[in-house]
Amino acid sequence: MGLEQLIKDCQDNSIKAQEQLYRLFAPKLFAVCLKYSRNRADAEDNLQDGFLLIFRKIGQYRFQGSFEGWAKRVMVNNVLQKYRTEGIFEIVSENLPEEAEVEIEADDISMEYLMAIIQQLPDRYRMVFNLYVIDGYSHKEIAEMLSITDGTSKSNLARARMILKEKIDTRQGNSIPTAK
Numbered sequence: 254m255g256l257e258q259l260i261k262d263c264q265d266n267s268i269k270a271q272e273q274l275y276r277l278f279a280p281k282l283f284a285v286c287l288k289y290s291r292n293r294a295d296a297e298d299n300l301q302d303g304f305l306l307i308f309r310k311i312g313q314y315r316f317q318g319s320f321e322g323w324a325k326r327v328m329v330n331n332v333l334q335k336y337r338t339e340g341i342f343e344i345v346s347e348n349l350p351e352e353a354e355v356e357i358e359a360d361d362i363s364m365e366y367l368m369a370i371i372q373q374l375p376d377r378y379r380m381v382f383n384l385y386v387i388d389g390y391s392h393k394e395i396a397e398m399l400s401i402t403d404g405t406s407k408s409n410l411a412r413a414r415m416i417l418k419e420k421i422d423t424r425q426g427n428s429i430p431t432a433k
Contacts, residue, residue: 260320263311271308278321279304282328287368288383289332291376299335303328329388333398336376362421370420378413385410 254262259277262270283300290296307327314323371379380399384390385406390398392406399406 275304278324285325285328299332303331306331337400370417374413374416378409381406381409382413
């Protein structure tokens, strides 16, 4: 059975088709949830909630563009909505330049370690960092998604980069104290 037929069967509420679609896309969408969640348990919860939403909204998918891209957007928006509800995107004054350039030299840092320290970022910084750096959204798009200003998005990105640089520098043994 092709993906298009599988989606059509899901639109007709076929439990078997939903199970197949879940098995097909769960690993990729779990990786998305891990990027935006505080920890593995939250990512698992977000994956389940996201799939429930995908199955509720699958009738809105019009077979234009990739289904995976559509499902990923539903999943990301679901996670972001959860955090918006919790109020983690409240504006915090940090007195940081919006476009502070932070060079991270991480030639000997494993991807596993990098993902682990990104996971440790405070929610608002992790969200903006992932949306901007990993998923390629603009600050304007991030601001709209998170109901914040462009400047807040830029400031949160700068702070995320500073925190990551400090963690990498500390691990590499060449930490330079920074002003807080």
